[in-house]
Amino acid sequence: MTTAVAYDVPPVRTAFWAGKAELGLAALLLALGAFILVETSRIDVPANANSIGPRFFPTVVGVLLVLVGSWLVVDVVRGGHGAMEAAEDIDLSRTSDWRTLGLLSAVFLGHAALLDLVGFAIAGTLLFFGVGASLGSRRWARDLAVSALLATGVYLFFGRFLGVGLPAGLLDGVL
Amino acid sequence: MDSFGLLVDGFATALTPQNLLWALLGVVLGTFVGVLPGIGPAMTVALLLPVTFTLEPVSAFIMFAGIYYGGMYGGSTTAILLNTPGESASIMTALEGNQMARKGRASQALATAAIGSFVAGTLATIGLVLLAPTIVGFALSFGPADYFALIVVAFTTVSAVLGGSFVRGVASLSLGLAIGLVGIDTQTGQARYTLGVPQLLDGIDVVVMAVGLFAVGEALWVASRLRHGDPDVIPVGKAWMGRSDFSRSWKPWLRGSALGFPLGALPAGGAEIPTFLSYTIEKRLSKHKEEFGHGAIEGVAGPEAANNASAAGTLVPLLALGLPTSATAAILLAAFQQYGLQPGPLLFETDPELVWGLIASLFIGNTMLLVLNLPLAPLWAKLLHIPRPQLYAGIVLFASLGVYSVNGSAVDLVILYLVGLVGFAMRRFGWPVAPAVIGVILGPLAEQQLRRALAIGQGDYGVLLDSPRAVVLFAIAGVFLLSPLVVKIARRDRDLIRESDPRVDETIPR
Numbered sequence: 001m002t003t004a005v006a007y008d009v010p011p012v013r014t015a016f017w018a019g020k021a022e023l024g025l026a027a028l029l030l031a032l033g034a035f036i037l038v039e040t041s042r043i044d045v046p047a048n049a050n051s052i053g054p055r056f057f058p059t060v061v062g063v064l065l066v067l068v069g070s071w072l073v074v075d076v077v078r079g080g081h082g083a084m085e086a087a088e089d090i091d092l093s094r095t096s097d098w099r100t101l102g103l104l105s106a107v108f109l110g111h112a113a114l115l116d117l118v119g120f121a122i123a124g125t126l127l128f129f130g131v132g133a134s135l136g137s138r139r140w141a142r143d144l145a146v147s148a149l150l151a152t153g154v155y156l157f158f159g160r161f162l163g164v165g166l167p168a169g170l171l172d173g174v175l
Numbered sequence: 176m177d178s179f180g181l182l183v184d185g186f187a188t189a190l191t192p193q194n195l196l197w198a199l200l201g202v203v204l205g206t207f208v209g210v211l212p213g214i215g216p217a218m219t220v221a222l223l224l225p226v227t228f229t230l231e232p233v234s235a236f237i238m239f240a241g242i243y244y245g246g247m248y249g250g251s252t253t254a255i256l257l258n259t260p261g262e263s264a265s266i267m268t269a270l271e272g273n274q275m276a277r278k279g280r281a282s283q284a285l286a287t288a289a290i291g292s293f294v295a296g297t298l299a300t301i302g303l304v305l306l307a308p309t310i311v312g313f314a315l316s317f318g319p320a321d322y323f324a325l326i327v328v329a330f331t332t333v334s335a336v337l338g339g340s341f342v343r344g345v346a347s348l349s350l351g352l353a354i355g356l357v358g359i360d361t362q363t364g365q366a367r368y369t370l371g372v373p374q375l376l377d378g379i380d381v382v383v384m385a386v387g388l389f390a391v392g393e394a395l396w397v398a399s400r401l402r403h404g405d406p407d408v409i410p411v412g413k414a415w416m417g418r419s420d421f422s423r424s425w426k427p428w429l430r431g432s433a434l435g436f437p438l439g440a441l442p443a444g445g446a447e448i449p450t451f452l453s454y455t456i457e458k459r460l461s462k463h464k465e466e467f468g469h470g471a472i473e474g475v476a477g478p479e480a481a482n483n484a485s486a487a488g489t490l491v492p493l494l495a496l497g498l499p500t501s502a503t504a505a506i507l508l509a510a511f512q513q514y515g516l517q518p519g520p521l522l523f524e525t526d527p528e529l530v531w532g533l534i535a536s537l538f539i540g541n542t543m544l545l546v547l548n549l550p551l552a553p554l555w556a557k558l559l560h561i562p563r564p565q566l567y568a569g570i571v572l573f574a575s576l577g578v579y580s581v582n583g584s585a586v587d588l589v590i591l592y593l594v595g596l597v598g599f600a601m602r603r604f605g606w607p608v609a610p611a612v613i614g615v616i617l618g619p620l621a622e623q624q625l626r627r628a629l630a631i632g633q634g635d636y637g638v639l640l641d642s643p644r645a646v647v648l649f650a651i652a653g654v655f656l657l658s659p660l661v662v663k664i665a666r667r668d669r670d671l672i673r674e675s676d677p678r679v680d681e682t683i684p685r
Contacts, residue, residue, distance in 0.1 A: 082605020135564035
């Protein structure tokens, strides 16, 4: 069923784009399909092949992407949409909080950039603290202490005890 | 029978003190993570998968069996004490269980869920023992064309049945198939779609996909619409139930198991349908119809048994055919692949110790869960109070740990984030996530089998239809493609339940 859903945000704008942000995902499918079809033509096919080569299956997938992408465009333009996923901690009556999303993204990508340099214990502390703060935790001192303890504990348990390969970074030789 | 002897050997493998310890650790970790709100079984398994990589295969899978059942178990506690279910298979449990809890019968609701899960899990695992060798014997004669047809069946079932919107299911699947193409073509050794990035030569790791779509995607989704304020958790004591509760529960347990196992074993699209059917049946058969919607114990016992039996049922096609039919099973398949093992009929011959050790530890893990969870219910309930910022910070920290540990590469973390953004968008627009995960894992297998089949046929496409089995399977796939129509009819039934309880409307994904 794709008819109106109880928790839909009432439309405030009447522009064509209102409620049609899913067209972005359809565009992603179309672009991906086009990319695959173009790239597929560059794959060499061995001359001795008596079977389908490395191009056949990707071509099928590329065509499927283009078809599904077009189908989705039609569906969205006609007003069809899926139901937003419900969960315990989700308030579906709210609109997207881009500030929190942006903060969380910055924290995570910062963590990815720092991890190999400063090691898991420090980068993990910053990640845990940063995500918590982005999501609205404001007890700075307590949060920082918890973050440092947890990240260090995780590093010691998984990295040292279980032998998972985690970077030591700046604290190499200290922990 | 032969499989009985093999099962005894399996118990001999699983019952060593060391392996018992891994099973216990798996059960505790699985329940711990599964109880955490917002974390369903698939995310539990994805997050804990990398933890097992340092173990030898047999121990790792014994631990994994515990995580799998533990994660299922944990979910029912959350559904009962917090009301809003973490996944669609827990909707019915939440519906009646939370009403029971509100009337001061949380202990009984948790007990009937726990014992029902134990009964269903045990019966379904016996079903697995009886059924798997038969299917294996049958599947040993499968040719590449049959396998290809089987994979096509899995594709159609997951995208047509899961979730409500057919186009969104297929879109999710095709996205997964596209991502599965990335990397070196195994037959000609050429790099495909890597954009010249050397880290992509091995393809995008399934762990990165699963953790990205489930964990990071969920964290971003929650971040965008976080519900503020304290969660409404109902306090609970030790889980127990009296004689009258027991006499009202045992038939629903058995009926739920009988429904859940076959529907889980057939690639029929997850646990949502059997739990829903079980609820409907229990409501019709109950002598206490008036209690339904206000906390009927049958409405917890039946669906919860169906849910667990169906989870064990999905192990039949996974182990016997190498065919995952749910997101959780797809991640389990990824775990096998991580050890260079390919589940399927051959694994039963080449590695019986591992397969039967795994099956034996399903029995053991299930028993451990019962013993652990009845007395520990109040402790698990405390986990529901973890402040949400710290909860999701922990999920993201573990996502980073798990994904980094796969290749030791921070580039994977950037890919993880991008996959997480896709997972966020999928949740926002109501795309089911499971088809994407299954597409990534089964896409390369589908291509491999297709090329083998056509090599046998010297390039003649007719070879795909030479085997009568393949023809039947393609026909089944065709039926599933038409199934959205059937589902529409089934939904009419569901709308009846919706009318009697408006809360269902918020939770049933369409």
